[in-house]
Amino acid sequence: MVEVLRPARRTTLADDVYESVRTLVMDHAVAPGERINIDALARQLQVSPTPVREALARLESDGLVRKRALAGYTATPLLTRAEFDELVEMRLLLEPVATERAAHRIAGLPEPAEALAALRGAAELPGPAPGTEGFAAIAEFTNQDARFHHLVAEQAGNRLLHDAIVRLRSHLHLFRLYFPATHHGISAREHHRIVDAVTAADADAAGAAMRAHLLAARDRHLPFFETA
Incomplete structure (x- = not known):
C-alpha cells in the first residue's frame, strides 16, 4: 500500500x-x-x-x-496585436470546421445523448472562485472554457484537427493578456448556442455559432491593445 x-x-x-x-x-x-x-x-x-x-x-x-x-x-512575452490577430485567424480557420464536423458526427451516432450531455455540461462556466483574486479567481473558468472547445474538437473525429486546436493554447494566452469582468455569463450563453445547434444536427448553424463566439471573444479582448 x-x-x-x-x-x-x-x-x-x-x-x-x-x-x-x-x-x-x-x-x-x-x-x-x-x-x-x-x-x-x-x-x-x-x-x-x-x-x-x-x-x-x-x-x-x-x-x-x-x-x-x-x-x-x-x-514568454505577451501576445502582440499582430500575434493576437494571427491566433484569432487560426481559431477561425479550425474551430468552426471542427464544430460542423462534430455536429455531423454526433448526429450519426446510434446513441448521441451521451455526447450531447457531455458538451452541454462542458458549456457551463464557473464564476470567480470566492475569496480569490487574480488568475486564481478565473483558473477554473479558464480550464473549463478550454475543456469545452477541446471537447467540441474531439467530437469532430479528426485527431490532427483536435491536436492542432489544443496546441494553440489559446485560452492561457488570451486570459494572461486580458480578462473582461463580464466574460463569464456571456461566454456560457455563446457555448450553449453552439450546443443547441449541434443538438439540432444543424452543422451550418453550429459552425456559424462557433464563429460568432470566437469573433465576440476577440472583441472582448481588443480593449487590452487600446490601453496597453
Missing part, C-alpha cells in the same frame, strides 16, 4: 507546483520576458528544484515560458 501511495503524493506535489508557477506567470508576478531563477523559485515555494523544473517543462509546452541554451527559462 505504501508503494502505491508514494507516486500519488509525488504527482500531487508536481501538480501543485505547476499550478503555483502557472499562477505566477499568468498574474505577471513573473513578468513577461523575465528570467526565471529555479533555485529562488524553489525556495519561494518551499520545494526542491526538481518539481520546479518539471513545472517549467510543462509550462514550456503550454507556451507560457521559453527555454534557451545557457540562458535557462524566461516567461
